[in-house]
Structures are given as C-alpha cells and as structure tokens.
Amino acid sequence: xxxxxxxxxxxxxxxxxxxxxxxxxxxxxxxxxxxxxxxxxxxxxxxxxxxxxxxxxxxxxxxxxxxxxxxxxxxxxxxxxxxxxxxxxxxxxxxxxx
Amino acid sequence: xxxxxxxxxxxxxxxxxxxxxxxxxxxxxxxxxxxxxxxxxxxxxxxxxxxxxxxxxxxxxxxxxxxxxxxxxxxxxxxxxxxxxxxxxxxxxxxxxxxxxxxxxxxxxxxxxxxxxxxxxxxxxxxxxxxxxxxxxxxxxxxxxxxxxxxxxxxxxxxxxxxxxxxxxxxxxxxxxxxxxxxxxxxxxxxxxxxxxxxxxxxxxxxxxxxxxxxxxxxxxxxxxxxxxxxxxxxxxxxxxxxxxxxxxxxxxxxxxxxxxxxxxxxxxxxxxxxxxxxxxxxxxxxxxxxxxxxxxxxxxxxxxxxxxxxxxxxxxxxxxxxxxxxxxxxxxxxxxxxxxxxxxxxxxxxxxxxxxxxxxxxxxxxxxxxxxxxxxxxxxxxxxxxxxxxxxxxxxxxxxxxxxxxxxxxxxxxxxxxxxxxxxxxxxxxxxxxxxxxxxxxxxxxxxxxxxxxxxxxxxxxxxxxxxxxxxxxxxxxxxxxxxxxxxxxxxxxxxxxxxxxxxxxxxxxxxxxxxxxxxxxxxxxxxxxxxxxxxxxxxxxxxxxxxxxxxxxxxxxxxxxxxxxxxxxxxxxxxxxxxxxxxxxxxxxxxxxxxxxxxxxxxxxxxxxxxxxxxxxxxxxxxxxxxxxxxxxxxxxxxxxxxxxxxxxxxxxxxxxxxxxxxxxxxxxxxxxxxxxxxxxxxxxxxxxxxxxxxxxxxxxxxxxxxxxxxxxxxxxxxxxxxxxxxxxxxxxxxxxxxxxxxxxxxxxxxxxxxxxxxxxxxxxxxxxxxxxxxxxxxxxxxxxxxxxxxxxxxxxxxxxxxxxxxxxxxxxxxxxxxxxxxxxxxxxxxxxxxxxxxxxxxxxxxxxxxxxxxxxxxxxxxxxxxxxxxxxxxxxxx
Numbered sequence: 001x002x003x004x005x006x007x008x009x010x011x012x013x014x015x016x017x018x019x020x021x022x023x024x025x026x027x028x029x030x031x032x033x034x035x036x037x038x039x040x041x042x043x044x045x046x047x048x049x050x051x052x053x054x055x056x057x058x059x060x061x062x063x064x065x066x067x068x069x070x071x072x073x074x075x076x077x078x079x080x081x082x083x084x085x086x087x088x089x090x091x092x093x094x095x096x097x098x
Numbered sequence: 099x100x101x102x103x104x105x106x107x108x109x110x111x112x113x114x115x116x117x118x119x120x121x122x123x124x125x126x127x128x129x130x131x132x133x134x135x136x137x138x139x140x141x142x143x144x145x146x147x148x149x150x151x152x153x154x155x156x157x158x159x160x161x162x163x164x165x166x167x168x169x170x171x172x173x174x175x176x177x178x179x180x181x182x183x184x185x186x187x188x189x190x191x192x193x194x195x196x197x198x199x200x201x202x203x204x205x206x207x208x209x210x211x212x213x214x215x216x217x218x219x220x221x222x223x224x225x226x227x228x229x230x231x232x233x234x235x236x237x238x239x240x241x242x243x244x245x246x247x248x249x250x251x252x253x254x255x256x257x258x259x260x261x262x263x264x265x266x267x268x269x270x271x272x273x274x275x276x277x278x279x280x281x282x283x284x285x286x287x288x289x290x291x292x293x294x295x296x297x298x299x300x301x302x303x304x305x306x307x308x309x310x311x312x313x314x315x316x317x318x319x320x321x322x323x324x325x326x327x328x329x330x331x332x333x334x335x336x337x338x339x340x341x342x343x344x345x346x347x348x349x350x351x352x353x354x355x356x357x358x359x360x361x362x363x364x365x366x367x368x369x370x371x372x373x374x375x376x377x378x379x380x381x382x383x384x385x386x387x388x389x390x391x392x393x394x395x396x397x398x399x400x401x402x403x404x405x406x407x408x409x410x411x412x413x414x415x416x417x418x419x420x421x422x423x424x425x426x427x428x429x430x431x432x433x434x435x436x437x438x439x440x441x442x443x444x445x446x447x448x449x450x451x452x453x454x455x456x457x458x459x460x461x462x463x464x465x466x467x468x469x470x471x472x473x474x475x476x477x478x479x480x481x482x483x484x485x486x487x488x489x490x491x492x493x494x495x496x497x498x499x500x501x502x503x504x505x506x507x508x509x510x511x512x513x514x515x516x517x518x519x520x521x522x523x524x525x526x527x528x529x530x531x532x533x534x535x536x537x538x539x540x541x542x543x544x545x546x547x548x549x550x551x552x553x554x555x556x557x558x559x560x561x562x563x564x565x566x567x568x569x570x571x572x573x574x575x576x577x578x579x580x581x582x583x584x585x586x587x588x589x590x591x592x593x594x595x596x597x598x599x600x601x602x603x604x605x606x607x608x609x610x611x612x613x614x615x616x617x618x619x620x621x622x623x624x625x626x627x628x629x630x631x632x633x634x635x636x637x638x639x640x641x642x643x644x645x646x647x648x649x650x651x652x653x654x655x656x657x658x659x660x661x662x663x664x665x666x667x668x669x670x671x672x673x674x675x676x677x678x679x680x681x682x683x684x685x686x687x688x689x690x691x692x693x694x695x696x697x698x699x700x701x702x703x704x705x706x707x708x709x710x711x712x713x714x715x716x717x718x719x720x721x722x723x724x725x726x727x728x729x730x731x732x733x734x735x736x737x738x739x740x741x742x743x744x745x746x747x748x749x750x751x752x753x754x755x756x757x758x759x760x761x762x763x764x765x766x767x768x769x770x771x772x773x774x775x776x777x778x779x780x781x782x783x784x785x786x787x788x789x790x791x792x793x794x795x796x797x798x799x800x801x802x803x804x805x806x807x808x809x810x811x812x813x814x815x816x817x818x819x820x821x822x823x824x825x826x827x828x829x830x831x832x833x834x835x836x837x838x839x840x841x842x843x844x845x846x847x848x849x850x851x852x853x854x855x856x857x858x859x860x861x862x863x864x865x866x867x868x869x870x871x872x873x874x875x876x877x878x879x880x881x882x883x884x885x886x887x888x889x890x891x892x893x894x895x896x897x898x899x900x901x902x903x904x905x906x907x908x909x910x911x912x913x914x915x916x917x918x919x920x921x922x923x924x925x926x927x928x929x930x931x932x933x934x935x936x937x938x939x940x941x942x943x944x945x946x947x948x949x950x951x952x953x954x955x956x957x958x959x960x961x962x963x964x965x966x967x968x969x970x971x972x973x974x975x976x977x978x979x
Binding site for chain 1: 112113115116117119120122123124126145146147155
C-alpha cells in the first residue's frame with residue numbers, strides 16, 4: 001500500500017522508493033531493502049504499476065515504476081479498508097482512554 | 099514455449115540488473131556520506147538482505163514457481179539418487195516386484211470382477227434360477243421358464259438354455275463341439291447382433307425345430323476359415339446336415355467357450371408340472387427393462403415365486419420338493435464370478451499387504467538415508483530453505499524413487515499376465531484372457547504415487563524435525579531427533595513383521611489345506627492311467643446294443659495293445675463328478691416302503707465289466723461284474739462303501755435287492771461292495787454310489803462314455819494308438835478330453851494350488867522384505883550405539899553378551915510383531931474360510947508354528963549386526979566422536 005501511495009505522487013525507481021519510504025516513516029520501518037523488489041514484481045504482474053527503463057539522478061540505467069489506473073483503484077480499496085480498520089481500532093481505544 | 103523461456107531469461111537478467119543498480123546507488127550514497135568503499139559495500143549488502151534469494155523470489159513472481167521448484171526438486175532428487183545407486187536399485191527392485199504383483203492381481207480382478215461383460219447394457223442381464231427342496235438345490239424348471247416369460251412385468255425377455263456337446267463331422271476328422279441349446283430369446287436377452295446372417299428365428303425352437311445353427315466367431319474363424327459365404331451352407335452335426343443361419347461377432351462368448359448355438363429341444367406343450375413325467379431342467383437368463391430397479395426386481399421375483407408355486411399340484415408340496423421354493427435373479431456378472439469373488443478379494447488384500455510391507459521397508463531405508471543426510475538438510479535449511487520446502491523435497495525424492503519401480507512393476511505385471519494367459523490356471527479358465535488395459539495403467543500409476551508418498555512421509559517428517567543447530571554441531575546421531583527416528587524405525591519394523599506374520603499365517607493355512615487335499619487317499623493308484631472320451635451321438639448308435647457293440651469292440655482292441663494292461667469304459671470317471679441330477683430314488687426289498695418322495699436316493703452310474711479291475715478300486719465283499727452279467731441275466735449292481743454305511747448299517751448288503759422304477763418294476767441285486775472313490779473334488783466326502791454294468795445293455799442314453807486304460811508304462815505313449823483303435827472301429831467318432839489320471843488329479847487341486855502359489859509367493863516376498871527390514875534397523879541401531887557398545891566392551895563386556903544385546907533387541911521387536919500379527923491374523927483369516935478344506939481359519943498349528951518361524955527369522959537377521967557389534971574396537975569407537 002505504501003509503495004502505491006508513494007508512486008501516486010510520481011514515477012520513481014526502486015532505490016529512490018526505498019529512500020522515500022525510509023524518510024517518510026522516520027526510519028521507523030526497518031525493512032530489508034531487497035524485499036521491495038519481489039513486491040514490485042508482484043504489482044507489475046497484477047498490472048498495478050508499470051515499469052520502463054530510464055536513468056537515475058546518477059545517470060545509471062534504472063527501471064522506473066509508475067502507478068497504473070488498476071493500482072490507483074487498488075490503493076483506494078486498500079485505503080478505505082485501512083481507514084475502516086483504524087476507525088474500528090479508534091472506537092475500541094476511546095472508552096479505555098476516557 | 100521457447101518464447102516463454104527467452105522472456106523468462108530476460109526477466110531474470112533485468113531483475114539482477116535492477117538489484118545491482120540498487121546496491122551501486124546505495125554504495126555511492128554511503129561513500130558520499132564519507133564511508134570508505136569497502137565498508138560501504140558491506141553496509142549496502144547487509145541492508146539489502148539476501149540478494150540471491152530476493153532475485154529468485156522476484157523471478158518467481160513471473161513463473162510457475164511450484165513447477166520450477168518441482169523441476170528443481172526432481173533434478174536434485176535424481177542427482178541424490180545417482181550418488182546413492184544402491185538405495186535407488188533396492189527401491190526399484192522392491193517396488194518392481196511389489197507393484198508388479200499388485201498390478202497383476204489388479205488386472206485379474208479388473209478383467210474378471212470390474213470390467214463389464216462385453217454385451218450391450220450387460221448390467222441389465224440377469225441370471226434367473228430357482229432354489230428349492232430340503233437340499234436347496236439350484237434348478238431351472240422348464241415349465242417355470244414358460245410361466246416366467248409370460249407373467250413377468252419387468253423383463254424385456256427371458257431365455258432358457260442348456261449345455262450340450264455335439265459331434266461335428268469336421269474337415270479331416272470328427273470333432274467334439276461345446277454347444278449351447280438356446281431359445282431364440284437368448285440372443286435378445288444378450289443383446290448382441292449377429293456379425294453375419296441372423297440369429298435363431300422365433301419358430302426355431304422345440305423338438306421339431308429345423309436343424310439350424312449359429313456359429314461362434316472363433317469356430318467360424320479357425321474351423322471354417324472365416325468364410326463369409328458360410329451363411330446358408332450346411333455342416334454335419336451329430337450326423338445331420340444343419341444349416342448355418344448366422345455367425346456371432348468376436349467377443350460374444352457366452353457361456354464361455356461355446357462354439358455353436360442351436361435350438362433348444364423343449365416344447366411348452368410337453369413341459370408339464372407332473373410327477374409322472376420327467377421335468378426338463380434348463381438354465382435361465384433375462385434382460386431387465388431399463389425403468390426397473392433392483393428393489394422392484396426383487397419384489398417381482400417374490401410375486402412370481404408365489405404365483406408359480408401355486409401352479410404345482412399338491413403332491414409336489416407333500417413330497418417336500420417345493421420346500422422353501424424361491425425364484426430369484428442375480429446380475430449375470432455376479433453369478434459368473436460368484437465362487438471366485440472371495441478368493442480374488444483375499445488375493446487383492448494379501449498383495450496389498452505386501453505392498454504395504456514394501457512401503458514400510460523403503461520408509462526405513464529412506465529414514466536411514468535421511469539420518470545420514472541430517473547435516474546436508476540442516477545446511478540447506480540454514481541457507482534459507484523453508485521446512486515446507488525440505489519436506490516437499492524429500493517427498494519428491496521418494497516419488498522419484500517410486501516411479502522407476504512403478505514402470506518396472508508395470509513391465510513385470512505385463513509379463514506375468516502373458517504367462518498367466520499362456521498357462522491358464524483352472525481358476526481363470528472360465529474367463530476371457532486377462533488383459534492389461536487403461537484402467538490397469540491408471541491403477542498402477544496411482545499405487546505408485548501412493549506408495550511413493552506413503553514411504554516418503556516418515557522420512558519427510560523426520561527431515562522436518564531436523565534441528566539445524568544440533569545437526570550442524572554434532573557429527574553423530576546421539577541427539578534427540580536421532581532417537582526419535584530410531585523409535586520410528588523400530589515401530590515400522592514391528593508393523594512390517596506383524597504384517598508378514600498375517601500373510602505367513604494365511605499362506606500356512608492354505609498350505610495345510612492344500613496338503614490335506616493332495617494327500618487324500620484316492621482308494622486307487624492313479625499312476626499309469628489314461629482316460630479319454632468318445633461321443634456316439636448320431637443316428638448310427640441309436641440302440642443300446644449298437645453302443646455296447648462299439649464299446650466292446652474298442653475295449654477288445656485296446657486290451658490287445660502291448661502296453662495296455664487293462665481297459666474299461668465308464669459314464670463317469672473319478673474326479674470328474676457324477677452326472678448331475680443322476681440321483682435316483684429306490685427302495686430296499688423287504689422293508690416297509692416309505693412314501694414315494696421320502697425314498698432314499700443315490701447316484702447311479704454305469705461302467706463296463708473291467709472298470710474296478712482297471713482302476714484298481716478294492717473289492718470289499720462279494721464280486722465285481724463279470725461274464726455272467728449279460729442282457730439276459732438278472733440285473734445286478736455293485737455299491738460302494740458309503741452306500742453300505744448309509745443304507746445297510748450293520749447289515750450284510752450282499753444279495754439284497756434294490757427296487758427301482760415308477761411301478762417298482764426294476765429289481766437289482768447287490769453282488770458286491772467296493773471302496774469309495776471321490777466323485778467330484780478331493781475336498782468332498784465320498785457319496786453313496788450304485789454301479790450298473792453296461793454289459794447288461796439297459797441304458798439307452800449311453801452315448802458319451804469315457805475309456806480308462808491302465809498302461810504298463812508312461813500313459814502318454816499310448817495316446818496315439820488308443821485314439822487309433824477308436825477310429826479303427828469308427829472313424830466318425832470324435833475322441834476328446836484325453837488326460838492321464840495324474841493330470842486329472844493335478845487339475846482337481848489346481849485352483850487351490852494356484853491360490854497357494856500366489857499367496858505363498860506373497861508371503862515369501864513379505865518374509866524377505868521383513869528380514870531385510872529387521873537387518874537394516876539392527877545395523878542402524880548398532881551404528882548408533884557404537885560408542886555405548888564400545889564403552890561396554892571397554893568395561894569388560896564379553897562378545898557373547900554384546901551379541902545377546904543385539905539379538906535381544908531383535909527378539910523384542912519380533913515378539914511385539916508376533917502379538918500384533920496374531921491379532922491381525924485372528925481378525926483377517928476368516929475371509930480365507932471359503933478357500934480352506936479340512937482346516938479351520940483359526941487352525942492352532944498354523945497359528946503356533948508361523949510365529950516361531952518369524953522369531954527364527956528375526957534371530958537369523960540379527961546375527962550379522964550382532965557379530966559386527968561384538969567386534970567393535972572400543973578404542974576406535976571412542977575416538978570416533
């Protein structure tokens with residue numbers, strides 16, 4: 001979900017994606033950097049993202065991923081269900097807090 | 099496919115490139131932050147994780163991962179097996195034998211029990227029969243056939259038939275044909291259309307039916323050269339020109355072996371329910387209409403039983419003839435396989451047990467192997483293989499082991515089936531040849547897979563239980579996983595030995611029963627006896643005198659042959675069964691006559707003068723037939739011992755008179771008592787029997803007699819000359835069924851021998867496998883305990899004590915197995931009952947001896963490992979760790 005969310009703001013290559021994830025999550029999410037790639041491949045296969053060869057900031061040949069309409073739809077679905085979950089958690093937590 | 103491969107390769111390259119770029123970028127970033135390159139590379143690699151694994155999982159997204167992994171496992175398995183050819187060979191051999199045996203038995207079962215009969219909608223063809231009287235005899239009564247045909251509401255048609263033999267003039271010499279007299283409805287019931295011409299027309303039945311015949315395919319093919327113009331031509335049957343009206347297609351073979359079908363000589367008008375005229379006995383078949391179920395059929399048969407029973411005049415009921423009368427229908431296939439069904443199922447069970455034992459054995463073998471491979475597996479797991487993956491790999495390995503075995507087993511079965519068809523044991527003679535068909539192939543494939551999984555499960559579970567750290571640390575198997583595996587292997591061996599014991603007890607029971615049968619006292623020496631049959635059917639021998647003359651002529655000529663000591667003729671030969679329904683009621687002169695239908699009955703058979711001398715049946719009192727018995731002398735009979743015991747207990751039977759005939763008109767005097775000769779099979783008790791002499795010229799239905807020739811040497815040497823003597827008297831008389839008495843004797847126990855041979859073979863295979871199994875486990879235990887045994891020896895244990903330790907281990911396992919096996923056998927041998935003669939299914943001797951054999955085997959198998967244990971060098975054993 002996070003990957004799709006990031007890609008929604010613009011196409012990006014793998015290494016950059018890792019950097020963004022690290023930054024946005026304040027290094028909280030210590031993912032193994034490599035585990036990103038199988039996930040990207042799955043999304044490619046599902047048609048959520050598309051990839052094309054481009055160049056990185058350092059002028060290296062890299063694969064740039066961009067989100068596809070199917071990916072957007074998927075993201076919306078996931079967000080809504082994620083929000084519902086958050087909503088549920090919040091409702092359970094509130095009485096305890098008060 | 100090729101495109102796919104190229105695409106896959108490209109994908110893999112792209113994924114690898116992407117990963118490389120990622121790491122390069124990271125290194126560049128880190129170096130920009132001031133890290134030296136070496137360290138930056140390490141850092142990047144650490145953060146990235148297992149690059150290989152990731153590249154692989156990325157790639158898997160695009161491929162049929164499971165298929166690829168399977169391919170990998172298979173390649174790995176094959177490589178592993180090549181490293182361990184002995185294991186592969188043992189497995190392949192074991193499975194070739196066991197799967198071969200299973201496939202063979204299955205192809206028999208499939209051909210006989212499972213595959214439908216080769217007639218259209220054959221599941222609707224029923225065998226119809228009646229059961230009645232105090233002895234529950236099975237009959238089909240002529241008048242009832244007509245009633246069934248007219249009154250039933252569920253059958254499309256009902257047919258009557260009767261087996262007979264017919265003399266065909268032949269092309270070179272006369273031949274005996276197995277013929278079937280049938281009603282025209284027979285062909286409608288069977289549902290098969292003729293290949294050429296037509297089948298019997300509705301008016302072609304009864305005594306006055308035209309002389310027409312329908313030929314079987316094999317007869318038409320082999321004897322009439324497959325001539326398609328044969329329809330409408332005539333062949334000579336029983337001396338009469340008979341018109342061929344049709345030829346049935348290949349595969350139409352009912353009853354099995356029938357060569358021709360001709361009209362049944364029975365008429366409704368003369369089929370009366372009367373005690374004063376003989377009632378024609380027929381066999382019946384019917385085809386059920388499609389809309390009726392079994393339940394409706396059974397109800398209809400009950401209704402018909404009632405209404406037909408009511409048609410009989412009261413004197414039938416009074417005589418007890420109709421007691422418990424029941425008309426019933428069973429599916430034809432079920433009837434055909436009736437007696438053989440339980441035996442076939444027992445065989446299937448037994449051979450299944452053998453396969454189970456093989457599985458256990460192979461499981462043990464693989465366990466030993468995976469024990470040795472614990473470290474290898476642990477390394478693979480440490481390198482990132484999941485436990486699931488390891489289990490899958492071990493299973494794939496066992497399947498890879500099983501498949502060659504399955505293929506070889508298929509070949510073994512194919513060969514065995516050919517052998518069986520060539521040899522044709524009596525048990526299979528009533529059936530078409532056994533064939534290996536697609537169903538059999540599927541079956542073999544299925545049991546191969548099941549076998550592979552079955553013997554793979556234990557090793558796979560053991561592999562999944564491998565503890566990475568322990569295994570990598572230790573060099574020997576002294577750890578808990580090892581101990582668990584050892585326990586598992588012991589359990590498997592107990593199961594294996596127990597199953598073997600069940601099979602051994604089964605084989606033992608069959609062997610005892612067979613020996614009992616084979617050692618039955620025949621009451622006459624069977625050596626140097628030749629028997630052959632001749633059939634006088636045909637107009638030339640219409641009278642008793644002409645028949646008698648023929649037999650006397652032939653016997654005279656036979657007796658003059660140099661190699662012949664004595665010759666005789668008889669209607670029935672021992673072991674071939676007295677002709678059915680030859681039970682004749684009589685009464686004893688001088689006793690108060692019992693009511694007509696409560697008279698004693700005994701089989702009556704006819705022999706020539708020298709019958710008893712030729713066979714060597716001992717005379718116990720009085721005399722046998724001789725020259726004073728002639729058509730002009732008073733009727734005399736010779737009875738057997740069983741007859742004397744039943745009719746004249748404690749009395750002298752000699753010179754007593756038996757009264758026969760409707761008006762008590764025939765009086766026959768007993769002149770001699772002879773020993774009992776078994777009529778049908780060796781397992782049956784001798785029945786009371788009355789012999790008459792053909793020399794008194796009384797029996798007009800005398801057309802098929804057997805000659806019995808006592809020779810001075812090998813009876814086979816006499817066959818040609820004996821046949822020649824018959825043809826010298828009349829070259830139109832066919833000679834057939836030529837066999838020595840020894841051959842008939844062998845035939846009479848052939849089915850038992852066949853069953854014993856099969857189950858015995860299974861038991862031997864089981865025994866060998868078990869011996870290997872227990873040997874393997876003990877060797878393994880000795881290896882596992884090398885250190886312990888080494889310490890014992892170092893502490894002063896004697897070689898004998900060490901040996902006892904190992905043998906003792908084996909005894910414990912065997913004793914457990916004996917307990918389990920006896921329990922299993924106690925529960926299972928009851929299914930053998932129908933195959934046993936003179937032995938109960940829980941025969942004490944067998945149940946006592948076989949466990950001893952098993953224990954002896956266990957000891958024998960443990961001797962080698964025991965010796966090895968006692969020779970362990972304590973220093974070497976201790977240093978090993």
